[in-house]
Amino acid sequence: SQQGEEDPQALSIQEGENATMNCSYKTSINNLQWYRQNSGRGLVHLILIRSNEREKHSGRLRVTLDTSKKSSSLLITASRAADTASYFCATDEGSGGSNYKLTFGKGTLLTVNP
Amino acid sequence: GAGVSQSPSNKVTEKGKDVELRCDPISGHTALYWYRQSLGQGLEFLIYFQGNSAPDKSGLPSDRFSAERTGGSVSTLTIQRTQQEDSAVYLCASTLVGWGTDTQYFGPGTRLTVL
Numbered sequence: 402s403q404q405g406e407e408d409p410q411a412l413s414i415q416e417g418e419n420a421t422m423n424c425s426y427k428t429s430i431n432n433l434q435w436y437r438q439n440s441g442r443g444l445v446h447l448i449l450i451r452s453n454e455r456e457k458h459s460g461r462l463r464v465t466l467d468t469s470k471k472s473s474s475l476l477i478t479a480s481r482a483a484d485t486a487s488y489f490c491a492t493d494e495g496s497g498g499s500n501y502k503l504t505f506g507k508g509t510l511l512t513v514n515p
Numbered sequence: 516g517a518g519v520s521q522s523p524s525n526k527v528t529e530k531g532k533d534v535e536l537r538c539d540p541i542s543g544h545t546a547l548y549w550y551r552q553s554l555g556q557g558l559e560f561l562i563y564f565q566g567n568s569a570p571d572k573s574g575l576p577s578d579r580f581s582a583e584r585t586g587g588s589v590s591t592l593t594i595q596r597t598q599q600e601d602s603a604v605y606l607c608a609s610t611l612v613g614w615g616t617d618t619q620y621f622g623p624g625t626r627l628t629v630l
Contacts, residue, residue: 432616443519443606443621444558451616489557493615501546501565501613505558 405490405506413512420477422509424490438487480513519622527628536592536625538607546613550606565613597629
């Protein structure tokens with residue numbers, strides 16, 4: 402089944418460093434989204450990248466998508482302690498599946514140390 | 516409302532009891548999703564409502580789980596005869612239209628603990 406898998410499962414860095422998280426998925430997609438979750442509660446949408454896009458920026462976030470490798474990366478530059486959270490990628494089911502269902506990976510737990 | 520709200524925020528129940536979890540989506544959003552998140556895991560899709568269409572119940576893990584959405588707004592997820600493996604955070608999300616390109620707006624979740 403379609404599923405995003407994040408890598409690494411956990412990442413610990415110092416404030417000011419960059420954080421890179423990766424997501425791999427199995428079948429074709431129309432778009433991929435990244436979400437952030439604080440303290441096991443509600444998720445907050447960060448950014449969406451479409452299958453015909455290769456890179457997208459939003460503030461300190463940079464997302465890349467390689468559809469040939471079925472992978473995406475999320476880069477957070479100049480990290481802050483407040484960036485500490487779990488980060489999830491979510492993929493749709495592509496042209497062969499539903500046009501509404503998203504599948505979330507298990508997430509990367511990012512810890513930014515002051 | 517300003518965002519998606521869920522109640523209660525925490526629920527502790529005894530095995531075998533029934534529980535009801537409530538979700539108030541953002542006003543005007545036609546689509547509503549329920550997810551379950553076990554400790555340290557990703558989100559597991561449970562059910563999807565879109566307008567007056569028949570819901571997609573394909574993610575409900577057993578017939579003990581049911582959900583309804585009244586008047587196209589508030590939704591209730593009911594778990595009958597709760598089991599310890601039902602312990603998880605139950606998250607609700609709403610979207611404007613319900614497409615895979617939509618941003619999903621999540622509520623804070625209900626943490627369910629079954630003793």
